[in-house]
Amino acid sequence: MSMNPSALIAEDEPLLARALETELATAWPELQVVATVGDGLGAVREALRLLPQVLFLDIRMPGLDGLGAAAELADGWPISEAPIPQLVFITAYDEYAARAFETHAIDYLLKPVEPARLRKTVLRLQQALAKQTAPDADALERALSQWRHVLSAADASGNLTTPRVAPLKRIAASDSGGSTVHMVPIDEVLYFEAADKYVRVLTATHEYLIRTPLKQLIPQLDPSLFWQVHRAVVVRTDAIDSAQRDDTGKLQLTLRGRPERIPVSRLHAHLFRAM
Known part of the structure; x- marks a missing residue:
């Protein structure tokens, strides 16, 4: 020491x-x-x-x-x-x-x-x-x-006083302009990402916003369908296509239906270790 x-x-x-x-x-x-x-x-x-x-x-x-x-x-x-x-x-x-x-x-x-x-x-x-x-x-x-x-x-x-509840089926989320609220089926959501005061809700074709913090949202999601892969990101497991390491050694996910790469933190990289 x-x-x-x-x-x-x-x-x-x-x-x-x-x-x-x-x-x-x-x-x-x-x-x-x-x-x-x-x-x-x-x-x-x-x-x-x-x-x-x-x-x-x-x-x-x-x-x-x-x-x-x-x-x-x-x-x-x-x-x-x-x-x-x-x-x-x-x-x-x-x-x-x-x-x-x-x-x-x-x-x-x-x-x-x-x-x-x-x-x-x-x-x-x-x-x-x-x-x-x-x-x-x-x-x-x-x-x-x-x-x-x-x-x-x-x-x-x-969070002893906030136990996990029945998984959400739909999410009330606004569009980017904030003028319209959409009832987004949870089955269409590919990932959630915390951003400033909002959480982005991403489907294959749209982006919506909600004010519920990610920490409060996670207990409302089915843990067999959604994994937290980063402090600010939760992804739909059956939308994951591949996990690849970049030039710096960091793991990134490719999701079916989305063009961007999703970062995986060190804490959650074990989820994608080859069996």
Whole structure:
């Protein structure tokens, strides 16, 4: 393990961020907090610039939240330069949600941070960093697999009150001008893509817009028919024609009926590994 391990704190409440940094200085004096940011976009930017070994991410932050920031970092992390960092989520969730995190072996800290709980987290992080080896394909896949479980379980814990409902049959979506609402059959939708304040709904011949965030839309889709392949993209599985790697090694999908290529994030590339 490095003699001077580094960490980034992403927490939108400045008092809590300072309190965590103070407690870390006591529990882990060798740890260098290289940046403290208050939003997910800042966390992504600074983490990619500084490449810390540990990320403390608040689940609830304005704009891009902690889960979204982690997904962005998994896809953009320069794996040839540094191993994928260790994750710790900061949460204000109640005891029930915290137990759900623990069931999935997710490390978390409840607000306000308790010194005894932080010491346990520090010990786990120290043990994990001591076991790290130089990045290779196997180590990368193990890390990505862990992040997949972490993010899916954390997201489920954060949405305990919004269980999956009966799959949508039709979607009320507006045209690009916003003047007409169409009832689009779900069977015609080839993929959904988050874009700014909207989600694009793409069929073979048309593009529509809805305001429902992708995170809220996914539980309303049949998981056997629609796969999330990127933080911002969900595709219809039976529309997938092929998956190919580009010159940079990133996976892209071709859909029957659409001319564009659909990017696949590292977190979801395992879905297209040859059997």
